[in-house]
Amino acid sequence: MTKSRPCPICRKPRSEEFAPFCSARCRDRDLASWFNEGYAIPGPAVEPEDELRDED
Template identity: 55%
Template sequence: MSCPNCGRDTQQAYRPFCSKRCADLDLANWFNGSYAVPSVEPEDPEDAPQGAGETPLRPH
C-alpha cells in the first residue's frame, strides 16, 4: 500500500500514511477545509425552500 499524500510505502505505525508528517498534513487539510464531504443540504437552514407539503420533523 502506498501513502495517499506522497506515494511512498506505508509504515504500520502511521497507516495508511508513510510518516507522522504525511498524517499531519492530511489532518490539516481536513481542518482547513481543503477536504469536504458533499452535502445536498443548504448551508444556512433559513435559505432552505419551505414547501407546503413538507412534514415537520418531530422528536421520538
Template identity: 55%
Template sequence: MSTHKDPKCPGCGKPALAQYDPFCSQGCRDRDLLRWLDEGYRIPGPPADPDDE
C-alpha cells in the same frame, strides 16, 4: 503468486508504515489532518438554504 499490493501513502505515494497507517510518516499524517481542518477536503451535502443565512 500473490496479488496483494503493498499499501501506498495517500499523501505522497511512498510505502505506508504500520505505525502511521495508512500514511508513511507523521508528517504526511499531519498534512492530511491540516487539509481536513482547513476545509481542503469537503464531503458533499444537501444544498444550503439561502433563507437560513
C-alpha cells in the same frame, strides 16, 4: 497487483506505525487538509512540497 497501498499523501511506501500514512508528517498533513477545508482559506496552501518530489 499492489499488495500494500502507498501513502495517500505522498505515495511513498507507508509505515505500519503510521498506517495508512508513511509518517507522522503525512498523517498531520492529512489532518491539516481537513482543517483547511473547514476554514475554506482562499488561494493555494503555502507550504513546502518536498513530500511531492518523488517523480524520479
